[in-house]
Amino acid sequence: MEDFNVSSVVVMCQPEDIDRLWREMGQITNVECHYKEQSGKIIITIESENIDNEIKTLKRIEEIKGVMSAQMIYSYHSSELESMRDDIQKANSIPQILQDDTLQAQDITYAGDVESSLEAILKRK
Known part of the structure; x- marks a missing residue:
């Protein structure tokens, strides 16, 4: 079995940015968008081979224009x-x-x- 980490992340944004952010985050390697709420909440998962890359991906998401916050909720190893x-x-x-x-x-x-x-x-x- 391949070793990997997976984390769930809640991303908050303004309602007018939600569709654009859904598309942008969905194009990031190892990111999967699962749920969006028109009030401005998106639930994603990040999968990576180690915690360092997981954090780098989280930081990348935090830097996207329109992201107000991105909070890692749970993180698990495979x-x-x-x-x-x-x-x-x-x-x-x-x-x-x-x-x-x-x-x-x-x-x-x-x-x-x-x-x-x-x-x-x-x-x-």
């Missing part, structure tokens, strides 16, 4: 991701809220942390 993927598949436990197709993201109130929630789900296996 071995951690593979271990988590195995645990999740073994647990076969998807929280009910994620199975409700009628629920809108803006209606969800979150007051915890993802890591603790994931650990609780995995312990139920």
